[in-house]
Amino acid sequence: xxxxxxxxxxxxxxxxxxxxxxxxxxxxxxxxxxxxxxxxxxxxxxxxxxxxxxxxxxxxxxxxxxxxxxxxxxxxxxxxxxxxxxxxxxxxxxxxxxxxxxxxxxxxxxxxxxxxxxxxxxxxxxxxxxxxxxxxxxxxxxxxxxxxxxxxxxxxxxxxxxxxxxxxxxxxxxxxxxxxxxxxxxxxxxxxxxxxxxxxxxxxxxxxxxxxxxxxxxxxxxxxxxxxxxxxxxxxxxxxxxxxxxxxxxxxxxxxxxxxxxxxxxxxxxxxxxxxxxxxxxxxxxxxxxxxx
Amino acid sequence: xxxxxxxxxxxxxxxxxxxxxxxxxxxxxxxxxxxxxxxxxxxxxxxxxxxxxxxxxxxxxxxxxxxxxxxxxxxxxxxxxxxxxxxxxxxxxxxxxxxxxxxxxxxxxxxxxxxxxxxxxxxxxxxxxxxxxxxxxxxxxxxxxxxxxxxxxxxxxxxxxxxxxxxxxxxxxxxxxxxxxxxxxxxxxxxxxxxxxxxxxxxxxxxxxxxxxxxxxxxxxxxxxxxxxxxxxxxxxxxxxxxxxxxxxxxxxxxxxxxxxxxxxxxxxxxxxxxxxxxxxxxxxxxxxxxxxxxxxxxxxxxxxxxxxxxxxxxxxxxxxxxxxxxxxxxxxxxxxxxxxxxxxxxxxxxxxxxxxxxxxxxxxxxxxxxxxxxxxxxxxxxxxxxxxxxxxxxxxxxxxxxxxxxxxxxxxxxxxxxxxxxxxxxxxxxxxxxxxxxxxxxxxxxxxxxxxxxxxxxxxxxxxxxxxxxxxxxxxxxxxxxxxxxxxx
Numbered sequence: 001x002x003x004x005x006x007x008x009x010x011x012x013x014x015x016x017x018x019x020x021x022x023x024x025x026x027x028x029x030x031x032x033x034x035x036x037x038x039x040x041x042x043x044x045x046x047x048x049x050x051x052x053x054x055x056x057x058x059x060x061x062x063x064x065x066x067x068x069x070x071x072x073x074x075x076x077x078x079x080x081x082x083x084x085x086x087x088x089x090x091x092x093x094x095x096x097x098x099x100x101x102x103x104x105x106x107x108x109x110x111x112x113x114x115x116x117x118x119x120x121x122x123x124x125x126x127x128x129x130x131x132x133x134x135x136x137x138x139x140x141x142x143x144x145x146x147x148x149x150x151x152x153x154x155x156x157x158x159x160x161x162x163x164x165x166x167x168x169x170x171x172x173x174x175x176x177x178x179x180x181x182x183x184x185x186x187x188x189x190x191x192x193x194x195x196x197x198x199x200x201x202x203x204x205x206x207x208x209x210x211x212x213x214x215x216x217x218x219x220x221x222x223x224x225x226x227x228x229x230x231x232x233x234x235x236x237x238x239x240x241x242x243x244x245x246x247x248x249x250x251x252x253x254x255x256x257x258x259x260x261x262x263x264x265x266x267x268x269x270x271x272x273x274x275x276x277x278x279x280x281x282x283x284x285x286x287x288x289x290x291x292x293x
Numbered sequence: 294x295x296x297x298x299x300x301x302x303x304x305x306x307x308x309x310x311x312x313x314x315x316x317x318x319x320x321x322x323x324x325x326x327x328x329x330x331x332x333x334x335x336x337x338x339x340x341x342x343x344x345x346x347x348x349x350x351x352x353x354x355x356x357x358x359x360x361x362x363x364x365x366x367x368x369x370x371x372x373x374x375x376x377x378x379x380x381x382x383x384x385x386x387x388x389x390x391x392x393x394x395x396x397x398x399x400x401x402x403x404x405x406x407x408x409x410x411x412x413x414x415x416x417x418x419x420x421x422x423x424x425x426x427x428x429x430x431x432x433x434x435x436x437x438x439x440x441x442x443x444x445x446x447x448x449x450x451x452x453x454x455x456x457x458x459x460x461x462x463x464x465x466x467x468x469x470x471x472x473x474x475x476x477x478x479x480x481x482x483x484x485x486x487x488x489x490x491x492x493x494x495x496x497x498x499x500x501x502x503x504x505x506x507x508x509x510x511x512x513x514x515x516x517x518x519x520x521x522x523x524x525x526x527x528x529x530x531x532x533x534x535x536x537x538x539x540x541x542x543x544x545x546x547x548x549x550x551x552x553x554x555x556x557x558x559x560x561x562x563x564x565x566x567x568x569x570x571x572x573x574x575x576x577x578x579x580x581x582x583x584x585x586x587x588x589x590x591x592x593x594x595x596x597x598x599x600x601x602x603x604x605x606x607x608x609x610x611x612x613x614x615x616x617x618x619x620x621x622x623x624x625x626x627x628x629x630x631x632x633x634x635x636x637x638x639x640x641x642x643x644x645x646x647x648x649x650x651x652x653x654x655x656x657x658x659x660x661x662x663x664x665x666x667x668x669x670x671x672x673x674x675x676x677x678x679x680x681x682x683x684x685x686x687x688x689x690x691x692x693x694x695x696x697x698x699x700x701x702x703x704x705x706x707x708x709x710x711x712x713x714x715x716x717x718x719x720x721x722x723x724x725x726x727x728x729x730x731x732x733x734x735x736x737x738x739x740x741x742x743x744x745x746x747x748x749x750x751x752x753x754x755x756x757x758x759x760x761x762x763x764x765x766x767x768x769x770x771x772x773x774x775x776x777x778x779x780x781x782x783x
Contacts, residue, residue, distance in 0.1 A: 136508060136540055178544030181506055206505040208542070277546050279510065 039127040044291040048096040062114040079267035081108035089113035102280035114263035122257035127292040129217035135282035136210040139274030140177030141265040142284040146170040146258035165193035168253035173216035185227035191250035200235040331405040337499040340374040352395040360390030372415040372497040384491040394474030403466035409501035418447035419493040422478040432469035457539040459555040506542040514598035521601035525608035530576040556589040581606040611694040611776035623779035634680040646675040672770040683762040696774040705735040711763035730754040
């Protein structure tokens with residue numbers, strides 16, 4: 001991902017004259033024509049203003065290492081055991097702290113936490129936004145993401161619940177601790193899941209994601225998902241994009257309610273496992289989560 | 294993951310937006326330049342040296358093996374532009390010197406680097422060699438702010454390297470623009486044993502930058518240890534084990550050897566000790582009693598490691614030897630002319646020893662001269678190595694005066710004869726091999742708080758081989774003070 005982005009920088013930064021023209025053109029495009037967000041009616045939020053455990057009217061916990069869900073390592077060979085202990089999840093001083101620790105716990109060597117709004121906030125379309133400061137170091141894999149609420153379908157005359165990726169997944173923000181200036185936004189669905197998902201990276205210039213808070217969001221409509229960081233749209237994915245990217249095989253499944261997940265995974269297929277230089281514990285610090293329509 | 298390649302336009306937009314931001318940042322630096330006393334010039338070498346002294350490259354001392362012929366520029370290689378710096382690293386047997394290294398110095402009174410957070414450069418090698426050291430802050434004049442990375446692994450293609458500035462707020466007037474040192478490429482082992490081969494590397498686009506993507510993850514003083522010791526008035530304790538570690542945009546952690554002057558020091562009781570920065574930064578014990586805690590911060594961040602120092606007052610002077618000079622061959626005494634120079638801090642691998650020369654005016658002797666003692670702390674093993682050998686074939690004892698502060702201390706002395714080759718040969722356990730011999734004696738039952746005069750016979754395996762005494766190995770302690778070390782016949 002990175003190499004492609006860098007290539008573009010080089011390719012378009014070199015011709016100064018052309019760059020000057022583009023500057024003006026794109027400047028108009030971003031600042032005037034294309035609005036980053038259009039939905040401002042706040043329908044749900046957690047500002048994390050009350051110390052203690054997260055508000056149980058807003059959040060449920062996923063507990064364990066995925067074994068109970070028949071996906072040990074949560075499907076990615078992740079190393080952590082999720083708990084609801086205050087060592088791993090707590091609201092303090094106006095922020096939510098999800099803390100990953102290196103410790104022996106239930107046959108795992110790391111603990112962390114994963115919050116979801118499943119059954120509490122499930123919304124179709126809208127703007128989902130959170131202000132987050134991230135940890136650093138190889139093996140850290142924090143995320144702010146959405147999963148679709150499964151529907152029942154008939155298979156061989158029997159009612160069964162849909163499974164991933166049929167339910168759809170919208171990854172608003174994923175981040176790997178060994179790339180402290182990059183985040184990425186992704187869509188998963190039937191025909192474009194896992195390694196075949198549709199994704200784009202955003203690189204922060206002259207700053208890092210672990211030294212301060214940044215706003216990560218999507219604005220999601222029946223026709224598209226816009227991804228933004230700190231007011232910069234870096235990716236727009238439409239039904240047509242999914243069709244083109246998957247040669248018509250992919251199915252737009254983003255016309256159903258989705259719920260929110262916040263977590264830190266440790267290790268596994270995507271980030272690689274922590275190394276001797278990875279510092280534990282560290283927290284993903286969430287200032288707020290807000291949902292608009 | 295598949296990339297959405299359709300959306301280049303937004304990406305370009307972002308890119309260009311970020312370029313606008315970058316440009317703004319650079320303007321801020323320029324604005325600062327108007328206010329600052331010293332120029333903020335960022336470039337060190339582009340296609341030519343930028344604002345450097347006429348000699349451009351100032352080599353390390355050729356007398357110590359630095360090869361001054363190995364440095365040049367190359368108009369056929371460049372990362373950007375038309376020229377780069379070319380270093381032809383010599384082989385170990387090169388008559389012009391077996392390593393290359395030196396500095397670039399600002400031609401003016403120095404630059405204001407407070408607006409930058411890193412020195413960056415591009416490099417490539419003819420092979421995947423290692424540059425031993427790269428840094429800045431060394432100007433061969435004051436050398437106040439050295440900072441460097443070691444063991445920089447090159448590739449055979451151009452790659453960018455970053456050396457974080459530990460605390461740029463200190464660099465208001467810096468002349469040390471660049472430093473490097475490199476030796477031969479070792480493809481056989483990791484030991485510098487003469488089997489290295491020459492290689493070439495190129496450097497380009499050396500400049501100071503404001504990256505804003507560096508995270509200080511660790512700052513260490515005394516290797517991050519919280520130490521405590523007792524010490525005497527007028528003695529000194531070195532500042533050591535100083536480094537900073539930064540996490541780069543690439544996710545890589547890099548350790549920077551750091552001058553203590555990048556730190557701000559805290560001293561809980563300035564009547565007990567003070568930190569002197571006149572030449573080498575040291576802690577001077579000035580009080581005759583009391584305890585102080587020396588700690589540090591860097592740019593308001595905590596530095597790990599501290600030293601709690603309790604002053605014991607004045608150290609008594611060691612007894613004045615009474616033997617006639619004709620009966621003595623001294624290696625460390627103020628009462629005799631020493632017959633050899635000594636290296637009392639040989640830096641053996643695995644040694645934890647801190648040793649310093651404690652020097653003060655000796656007013657107990659009618660004609661005042663300096664009294665010197667050797668102060669050891671945290672000793673596991675170290676040595677006093679002679680520059681040359683002492684022929685003790687007509688002598689029968691070694692004398693040493695030992696001062697300890699606490700009871701139940703023991704120190705082993707190993708008097709080493711290096712044999713006819715006059716080279717100290719030891720196995721991995723420190724025992725003499727080849728033509729070496731030694732005599733070992735452990736000294737116990739020392740009285741604390743006073744000088745103990747010890748006589749060790751030149752006996753055992755050196756009784757008949759003591760014409761090439763080359764050193765004294767010191768084991769254990771761990772804290773003690775030595776004076777008046779000499780060989781004699783009664």
